[in-house]
Amino acid sequence: MLEMERDFDSKLRIQSSSSPSSSSHNNNGNVQRSKSFAFRAPQENFTIQDFELGKIYGVGSYSKVVRAKKKDTGIVYALKIMDKKFITKENKTAYVKLERIVLDQLDHPGIVRLFFTFQDNYSLYMALESCEGGELFDQITRKGRLSEDEARFYAAEVVDALEYIHAMGLIHRDIKPENLLFTADGHIKIADFGSVKPMQDSCITVLPNAASDDKACTFVGTAAYVPPEVLNSSPATFGNDLWALGCTLYQMLSGTSPFKDASEWLIFQRIIARDLRFPDYFSEEARDLIDHLLDTDPSRRPGAGRGGYAVLKNHPFFEGVDWKNLRGETPPKLVLETMAQSGDNDHDPGSPFNPTHIGDSSMTQNDGNVGVLSSAEATSHITRLASIDSFDSKWYWLNTFCFAHIVCLYICPFSAFLNKSDSLLCEISW
């Protein structure tokens, strides 16, 4: 176990030899930043015992997020817990590091803040701003569908945050209702930067060899929200997020994502064919905006073209939105989770998260499993994982769809994706 820890730490450690703020040119003439710098969110020496653990907020493909109150300060965080062994095995180290370093540099009210990180023998921990209002996905589920006023408010807050993310030269690549979280008072924040891609001219500092898939045909994101050009192996653009925004707005207004179908394969077929049908009750403005956001040409999506975000913000659907004072407005009322909806006690705010799930040496489970929920656990804790819209199987469907794509004679250098794990392991400290 110690050997495993040493190995993992060596992959996370920053290169002490890199000079501050230095930069060099690679073979292509592109600037490769190789700064060593102080993180805004410090690496602390805390342990999991410093926190009082509450309910599980959610389970992702390589993490679980738990409500955690720091015992000495009383401050509540959303603790994103990632199992080192699992991350290493799944070659996700570079993505985890990229999420950490990107979140560290983002500062916007519409983006979940990272406060500090720490680690133990088994797990990495990110202390995130706690979004007590839950996911947009759950609000849509509880309400059936949202009114246009509600959807307009939420979409505007997402547009505002996306404008900032894109201005920073980042593509989020996993915009969807599960990653749009509510503060206790009902404002939206974008979470989960585990699929983020910095563009060449990004003002975000990324260390050499951080997760970069420039050369590979990488499909990241979630099936129902992925744009057609990604399925056709085109490079990622800001338009990816705008397509996902269109899908999310459609889902807010209708209750389901626009290309929903019985399997991921069928979803992909519908996306490629742009098999898009609007319910009768959509207003002309909503229909027009979604229709344009779901343009097959990414550069024609409002927000992506020459006019920039002004085109998107001036769309008639957003008429009346006070873009300068979004966070000062009173948001729509959230529908709270009832005991009946929660389904089990682990979702009850009063019922604490079982600390034996966490991979600290003092908390290892009897069966030796550390840090990662088994599929049975995930199913029982998070029933929404069973539905297609929320079945976040990004790493599963990469394989499924690539196979199908090859059958359809699309060319996909997928092997590059599979082979890149080692070269992705840049060295940053946690």
Ligand SMILES: Nc1ncnc2c1ncn2[C@@H]1O[C@H](COP(=O)(O)OP(=O)(O)OP(=O)(O)O)[C@@H](O)[C@H]1O
């Ligand atoms: N700051 C937060 N406050 C409250 N809940 C959160 C927070 N961050 C994440 N969650 C919950 O935890 C879930 C999983 O988190 P996240 O999406 O970051 O994990 P992941 O492993 O990166 O997942 P994915 O499979 O989407 O990549 C979210 O969908 C959300 O429900």
